[in-house]
Amino acid sequence: MLNVEVKYKAMKHLIITASLILSALVGFTQTIKKVKVTEVEEYVKNSDHPIVLNCWATWCAPCNEEIPYFMESVKKYSEQKVELVLVSLDFAKSYPTKIAGQINKKHFEATFFWLNETNADYFCPKIDPKWDGTLPSTVYINPATGYRKFFGRPMTDRQIDLEVGRLVGLKK
Template sequence: MKILVSKLIKVSVFLLSFGAIAETQAQQVEVRILDFENFEPFLHKNNDTIYVINFWASWCVPCIKELPDFEKLNVKYADKNFKMILVSLDFKRTLDSKLIPFITEKNLKASVLLLHAPDANAWINKVNPSWSGAIPATLIYKNEFRLFHEGGYTYSELDKIVKPLIN
C-alpha cells in the first residue's frame, strides 16, 4: 500500500484597512511521507532529466550548511531538464514539530519528501553501495550517468557536475 500522508499548513491572513481588503494566502507546506519501496522509483527515472537527490535532515549541521547552495542550483535550472528532491531522514514523529517549521522558516523551494524507512540496512546499498549511511549524501543522475557522493557539496561543485548535463 502506498503510504502517502499530506500535511497542509494553511495560513490565511486577512488585512482590513481603509475599506480595502488585502489578502495574503501563501504558506502551504506539503511533505509526502514515503517508505523505501515507494521512494525507490525516484532513483531510476530514465527520462532525460537530471535528478539531484540530496539526503539530509533538519538537525544535520553540514546538511543545513549546503542547503542554500542546492536551492540556488534549483533556481538556476528551474526551467531546464532538471529535478531536485530533498529527501529528509528526519523522524516521522517530528514532522510537524521540526521538519515543516524548518521548511517554512528557510522558505525551501525544492521539493522535500520524508523517507520513513528506519530499517536502513535494507536499502542504503540500493541508493549506492559506497554509502556508509552518513548524511549529507547526494546522488546526481541522468539516464546512464550516475554520481554518488557522501559528504557536502558547494554550489560550484554542484554546478560543475550538473551544467554539462543540461540539454
C-alpha cells in the same frame, strides 16, 4: 452584557486565527510526502528529467548549509528541467511539523520526501550502493543520459554547480 460581547469577539478572533494557522500548516505539510525507499527508487526510475537527490535532516548543520547552493544551481539550469529532491531522514517525531518548520524558516524549495524507514542497512544501498548513511549525501541522476554520481559528504557551492553542469551535460 458588554463584557460578554467583548469575550465573544475575542474568542471568535482566536478561533479564526488558530484555524488559519492550522490550515496553513496542514496545507504545507501535505507537500512533504511520507515514503518508503522503494517509492524513492520508483520516483527516480520514472523520471524523464535530471534529478539532484539530496538526503538531509533538520538537525544536520552541513545539510542545511548546502541546500541553498543546490537550489541556486537547480534554478541556474532550469531550462534543462533539473529537479531538486530533498529526502529527509529526520526521526518520526519530527514528521511533519519540525521538518515543515525548517523548510519554511530556511525558505527551501524542492520536492520534499520524508523517508519512513529505520533500517539503514536496507535503505542506504537502495539510494546508492556506496552510501554508508552519512549526511548529507547526494546522488546526481540523469535518466536520459545514464549519468549517475554519488557524494557521501557535504559539498561547496562550486562543487554543486560543477556537478549539476555535468548532470545536464554542459560541463566536463
